Amino acid sequence: MQRSLLINPDICTGCLQCEMACSFEHFGMINPSKSVIKVFEFHHDGRKVPYTCTQCAEAWCLHACPVEAIVINKETGAKVILEDVCVGCKVCTIACPFGTVNYNHDSGKVMKCDLCGGDPACALACPTGAITYVDSDWTGLERMRQWAAKTDSRPKAQA
Template structure:
């Protein structure tokens, strides 16, 4: 069963625990600048929205890489950057329509979310449940039905 990060912006408080957990998981330091997930702050509304790689099926980053440094993890389905192979050309950063592949000046390589090998630190650290790691098949009719039930859309008594 494939799982995906599910982000519910309505639950995000902007605490940045996801960014801190990500940087610690990947670099052993609490530095939001090193995080592979970012919390976008819509100043005019006060809303905060976490965003990171969506591990899209099209994987423009993977197809654009001229040295095949981005591969698919067979277990998690994550598109993973092999830092040994990456030459830092940044073609993948241009190819990603969501801007979630980032160049790291210190290493001369790119980084993106790799789902922490199947146990995303950002989801574990999120205190409000704005970021969860859920079954990828939880979409479509079942999801709409659950929302309808939440809204009180039960069958009327005859």
């Protein structure tokens, strides 16, 4: 059973534990600027929205990569950057219409959510349950797709 991150912004307090856990998991340091999950704060209505890669089926990043440095992890379904293959050209960062692939100046490579190999640190760290890691069917994968489709500008294929 494939699993997905389920994000419920309504119960996010903006504590940034997810960002800290993410940066620690991937870079061994507590530094939200290195996190690939990001909490956006909307001051006018007090909303906090954690946001990261949806591991979308279209995989724009993967298809745009000129050197095959983005692959699908067969167990988690995550689109994963192979750091030793990535040349740092950043084409994936402009190809992803969701804005969830970022360039890391320090490493000269790109970074994105890899679901931590199946045990996402952000979900573990979230104290309110705003971020959970659950079976994809159960999260309403369909709803995710609808949401993705709203902004989907890719060529429509009818097989």
